[in-house]
Amino acid sequence: MNLAFWKNEGDDTAGQVDFSRLPRHIAIILDGNGRWAQRRGLPRTAGHKVGAETFRTIATYCRDIGIDYLTVYAFSTENWKRPKDEVGTIMTLLRRYLLEAIDTMERDNVRLRFMGDLTPLSGELRALVDRCNAISDRLSGCQCCICINYGGRAELVHAAQCFAGDCAAGAVKPKDLTEESFEQYLYSGGIPSPELLIRPGGELRLSNFLLWQCAYAELYFTDVLWPDFTKAELHRAIAAYQSRDRRFGAV
Numbered sequence: 045m046n047l048a049f050w051k052n053e054g055d056d057t058a059g060q061v062d063f064s065r066l067p068r069h070i071a072i073i074l075d076g077n078g079r080w081a082q083r084r085g086l087p088r089t090a091g092h093k094v095g096a097e098t099f100r101t102i103a104t105y106c107r108d109i110g111i112d113y114l115t116v117y118a119f120s121t122e123n124w125k126r127p128k129d130e131v132g133t134i135m136t137l138l139r140r141y142l143l144e145a146i147d148t149m150e151r152d153n154v155r156l157r158f159m160g161d162l163t164p165l166s167g168e169l170r171a172l173v174d175r176c177n178a179i180s181d182r183l184s185g186c187q188c189c190i191c192i193n194y195g196g197r198a199e200l201v202h203a204a205q206c207f208a209g210d211c212a213a214g215a216v217k218p219k220d221l222t223e224e225s226f227e228q229y230l231y232s233g234g235i236p237s238p239e240l241l242i243r244p245g246g247e248l249r250l251s252n253f254l255l256w257q258c259a260y261a262e263l264y265f266t267d268v269l270w271p272d273f274t275k276a277e278l279h280r281a282i283a284a285y286q287s288r289d290r291r292f293g294a295v
């Protein structure tokens with residue numbers, strides 16, 4: 045395998061990674077955009093703009109090295125509490141990304157999927173989501189899941205409501221519910237759980253992200269702020285994951 049292709053200029057972090065043993069699914073909390081900007085005397089929105097660029101770079105790289113699923117936390121159910129212009133900037137960046145994706149997904153064989161309650165989004169954004177979903181249905185490649193207006197607890201409540209609805213309709217019985225069948229009611233139904241969760245930005249918590257799916261994920265925290273996150277950082281996270289002893293409760 046030619047590692048030089050994947051190496052960042054001037055660093056040897058790719059050498060720490062066994063590319064034949066990559067996680068199938070990586071989840072990332074895109075944190076630290078605001079601080080990145082504030083440290084430079086810039087408005088917080090500037091951090092989100094650079095953060096969106098970083099996302100493009102890392103998502104493309106994940107596809108290139110053969111990661112099957114990448115899930116990112118782009119906007120939480122709590123993020124509506126932020127100033128209006130900040131929320132507006134994030135929505136504009138998402139819109140721009142979806143418009144680009146519509147032009148490039150087929151060429152790149154990258155599927156997009158969305159997790160969260162999309163009903164409060166603008167009609168235009170929801171229409172773009174629908175177009176991305178329709179294109180994804182025809183594709184088979186790497187899947188990038190973007191969590192928008194997402195909260196792990198809300199996802200579990202939504203899944204429970206859907207299951208209760210099926211029970212009320214007589215389609216299923218409460219006693220037949222299993223972990224496997226419950227998973228199909230989650231936004232992530234059909235996607236394997238992430239093996240590796242990366243949180244840049246220095247905070248050591250999950251912040252309501254993928255609470256069910258990350259039950260056995262290896263957690264990797266770094267002080268690097270998301271806009272500064274590089275392929276080398278990704279190599280470090282994957283190397284850390286590969287060094288862990290994953291026992292799943294066994295000995």
Ligand code: FPP
Binds near residue numbers: 138
């Ligand atoms: C958290 O950093 C980041 C967000 C709430 C927004 C992330 C959104 C983007 C990068 C833009 C669009 C995304 C895609 C996928 C195209 P923070 O602002 O909480 O950082 P802080 O902790 O330093 O304040």
